[in-house]
Amino acid sequence: MPAEPDTLDTVPDITPAPAGGSPLRIRPAPGAPMPHRAHADDAGLDLTSAEDVEIPAGGRALVDTGISLALPPGTVGLVCPRSGLAAKHGITVLNGPGIVDAGYRGPIKVSLHNTDLAEPFGLRAGDRIAQLVVVPFLAPVLQEVDDLDVTDRAASGFGSSGGFGTGPATAGTDETTEG
Numbered sequence: 326m327p328a329e330p331d332t333l334d335t336v337p338d339i340t341p342a343p344a345g346g347s348p349l350r351i352r353p354a355p356g357a358p359m360p361h362r363a364h365a366d367d368a369g370l371d372l373t374s375a376e377d378v379e380i381p382a383g384g385r386a387l388v389d390t391g392i393s394l395a396l397p398p399g400t401v402g403l404v405c406p407r408s409g410l411a412a413k414h415g416i417t418v419l420n421g422p423g424i425v426d427a428g429y430r431g432p433i434k435v436s437l438h439n440t441d442l443a444e445p446f447g448l449r450a451g452d453r454i455a456q457l458v459v460v461p462f463l464a465p466v467l468q469e470v471d472d473l474d475v476t477d478r479a480a481s482g483f484g485s486s487g488g489f490g491t492g493p494a495t496a497g498t499d500e501t502t503e504g
């Protein structure tokens with residue numbers, strides 16, 4: 326029997342099952358739309374603005390989405406930028422990703438930053454301003470120790486493996502985090 330062609334088109338439905346079988350409960354304010362996925366297998370739920378807002382050039386605005394959530398236990402909501410808004414208009418989530426805790430029941434707001442220093446950016450109610458990605462998180466028990474295990478990387482970081490090019494790091498340019 327011939328093998329199935331290995332193309333992206335043959336990937337089966339990858340829509341993840343709801344975490345723990347619990348639904349994501351969403352309470353829209355009167356008139357606010359429910360967030361939705363533009364495509365069934367998108368990770369992000371589009372969040373819309375509940376208000377008309379002008380974000381000044383180089384400035385920021387805290388924008389209400391008009392929804393409140395009850396995330397499934399053991400999950401966290403990540404408020405992430407939309408790539409189109411970033412690439413075309415320089416609009417990003419200032420604290421991206423924003424962290425929505427599972428126990429939070431207040432209004433979901435998005436802190437938007439207009440990185441364009443020349444043009445203000447106008448938003449209308451209903452515009453899609455960010456996306457919410459729901460992921461499981463770990464809450465390990467905290468253990469205070471005197472020593473950490475030895476690793477290959479050790480304390481090297483912050484560019485220690487080289488710059489933006491493909492060549493090896495130049496001797497003497499490694500940066501290490503000091504303990």
Ligand SMILES: O=c1ccn([C@H]2C[C@H](O)[C@@H](COP(=O)(O)OP(=O)(O)OP(=O)(O)O)O2)c(=O)[nH]1
Binds near residue numbers: 432
């Ligand atoms: O982009 C975001 C980030 C957070 N929140 C809400 C949900 C989150 O559970 C709560 C608190 O967020 P965070 O812990 O980041 O805020 P904080 O500045 O550390 O304040 P707090 O002392 O209330 O935790 O605010 C949003 O609506 N949008």
